[in-house]
Amino acid sequence: MKRLTDTMFVAPQVQPGDIAALKNAGVAMIINNRPDDEEPGQPKSREIREAAEAEGIGYAHIPVGHGISPAEVDEMREALSSAGDAKVLGFCRSGTRSTLLWALARNEDGVDREELEAAAEGAGYSLAPINHLLS
Template sequence: MQTKLLEQGVEITSALTIDELDEVKALGFNAVICNRVPGESDDFPEEASYRHKANQLGLAWVHIPVKPGEYSQEDIQAFADSLAHLPRPILAFCRTGKRATHLWAYARRLSDQCELTTLFAAAKEAGVDLEEHRQALESQSA
């Protein structure tokens, strides 16, 4: 498992296995945000077993399932609420890390109007290009 920093206390990673949640805990994370849709691939048939394992490990767990590129205001608000209330550090994941990064950027714009240059730089450093979302991010407001 490789994590990438988005901001202090928030990192992303690609698809996690249930067993990797032990490593998540050992690395010092306190919370996990999952953006995978149950059944989207063979390696993620359902979410309940992940939630159960996270709870056993004492990790806060939030599931905000989204399809790539389909981010509703409710999804963005849920991610923003998670960033505001979950104990840090937080690890967000999806299949590749893109959805988690996209939701993070939208949530940051929604909650504190974070500058686009800051969001784009952090996402780029994490290996995710936000360019296709520029217009929507520019219009995102609290």
């Protein structure tokens, strides 16, 4: 997991077998940003949801393909809002889409662009692909 903020982390693909360790690390909600069947052998969203629910962890599936839509940003805002101050883990293939979607959602909530850029860069990600969408 790479830290964006005290409560937001991103990671590459999560496996159902990782969920207990994530719970032990304090993760209270998982946001899956991968479409099912993006790669052969990738676990289905349903499998991860079931493992998360068995551990009492919240789960949201907001799949992002090519480009991020306003609806996906709204869904991310809702998921983050529902988590409150709990620790959230967003994941995709590499963590990049989760970082970009998080930044767009937080920007819509009024978080300063420079703060978002610093958080992303601190975790090893660039917001350059969405610079034109940030205020």
